[in-house]
Structures are given as structure tokens and as C-alpha cells.
Amino acid sequence: MSGDVTVISGPTAVGKGTVVRALxxxxxxxxxxxxxxxxxxRPGEVDGQHYWFLSNAAFDELLAADDLLEWAVVHGRDRYGTPAGAVLGAMDRGERVILEIDLQGARQVRARLPQARLVFxxxxxxDELVARLVGRGTENAEQRERRLHTARGELAAADEFDxxxxxxDVGRAVDELVDLLGL
Incomplete structure (x- = not known):
């Protein structure tokens, strides 16, 4: 495999998706x-574009086939994972691969692909993180509390990243990523 892999991770509502889209x-x-x-x-999300939205049974099938590069239960409730075949195929083609995943997933990718660059x-x-989470209005109070609890642990693990x-500022953050990736 000759592709370059970068993991983008961070707490809920930090703007990972916004930064990756801008990149x-x-x-x-x-x-x-x-x-x-x-x-x-969520409203406006498209299957296959934003996520592959799967039933629990379909997710279990991917697990049983060992077809996930990483996976985790996030915020104590939903499962997320990275389909391995697509990532490994892109690496084989020599592509610059970006994975936008959570802390647990980043740790698994580091174990499976030690050459991966991890960016937090x-x-x-x-206060800004809380404001962003509340401002996006996609979670109820219980979901926000669960996400903020998870975020505290994720912030404490930032030093595990490269x-x-x-x-x-999104533009400045993307500039920094462009420099890190050598684009």
C-alpha cells in the first residue's frame, strides 16, 4: 500500500466535518x-455521501466479516465504523486518504496502520465547543449532555495525536492541515 493516510479526529461539534469539507x-x-x-x-444527510446509514443487523454483518478498519460505540449509543475495503483500495491506488473518525477509531487505526498521521x-x-453543539440544534438536552461528557475525555486524549x-477559524485550520499534509 502506497497511499498516505490521515486521521482527523476531535470532540463532538468541534467542526471536523466542516474542516474536512473545506479541505x-x-x-x-x-x-x-x-x-x-x-x-x-440528520436532516439533509444523504446515505452514501455523509454516512452509510445501516441497520444494526447490517453493521453486525460487517463486523462478522472483519470488513471494518475501525469501529466504536459513540456517545454510549450508536455505532460508527470505517469500511476497510474502500480505504485499503484507495491506499493501493496511492491516494491521499482522509478518515474523519472519533477517538476510539483513531486508536484502532493507529494500531492497524501505524504509518497513519493522526490530527486532533x-x-x-x-465554552465555544458547548456553544457550537447547542447552536447546531441537532440533539436534545440528554444527547447534548452525553456528547459533552464524551468530549471531555476526548479533549484529555489530544496528546495521543501527532x-x-x-x-x-475554518480557513486557518484548513491552511494548517494543508501544510501538515504537504498539499
Whole structure:
């Protein structure tokens, strides 16, 4: 495998997806993996574009076939994972691969692909993270609390990553990623 793999991770609502989309807009040559999840789609999300939205049974089939590069239960409830075949195929083609995944997944990728570059997207501060989560309005109060509880543990693990990029401004964060990736 000759492709370059970069894992983009960070806590809920930090703007991982926004940063990755902006990176892809600037550099369409990067190959961004589409994760699978058992959670329901949010308004506007498209199956196969934002996530592969799977039933629990379909997710179990991927697990049984060892067809996930990484997977985790996120926020104590929904499962997310990265289909291995697509990622390994992109690597074989020599592509620049981006995985936008959670902390648990990043740790699994590090174990399976030790050459992967791990980048942690951090908020400017805790209050901004809370404001972003509340502001997007996609979770109820219980879901927000669960996500914020998870976020505290994720922020504490930032030093496990090769690089930390503070998302205080999307353009600046993307500039930093472009430099890190040598694009």
C-alpha cells in the first residue's frame, strides 16, 4: 500500500466535518472515506455521501466479516465504523486518504496502520465547543449532555495525536492541515 493516510479526529461539534469539507473543496484530489453508522440520518444527510446509514443487523454483518478498519460505540449509543475495503483500495491506488473518525477509531487505526498521521481538531475553548453543539440544534438536552461528557475525555486524549489543530477559524485550520499534509 502506497497511499498516505490521515486521521482527523476531535470532540463532538468541534467542526471536523466542516474542516474536512473545506479541505476537500480546496484539494479535490484527497479521498475522504465515508463512515458507516447505525444512527438515524440528520436532516439533509444523504446515505452514501455523509454516512452509510445501516441497520444494526447490517453493521453486525460487517463486523462478522472483519470488513471494518475501525469501529466504536459513540456517545454510549450508536455505532460508527470505517469500511476497510474502500480505504485499503484507495491506499493501493496511492491516494491521499482522509478518515474523519472519533477517538476510539483513531486508536484502532493507529494500531492497524501505524504509518497513519493522526490530527486532533481542538476547539478554541470549552465554552465555544458547548456553544457550537447547542447552536447546531441537532440533539436534545440528554444527547447534548452525553456528547459533552464524551468530549471531555476526548479533549484529555489530544496528546495521543501527532498534531493538534485548533479550529478557531475554518480557513486557518484548513491552511494548517494543508501544510501538515504537504498539499
Amino acid at each position: 476537500k473543496e480546496r484539494h479535490p484530489e484527497v479521498w475522504v472515506s465515508v463512515s458507516a453508522t447505525t444512527r438515524a440520518p 481538531i481542538a476547539p478554541p475553548d470549552w 498534531h493538534i489543530v485548533v479550529n478557531d
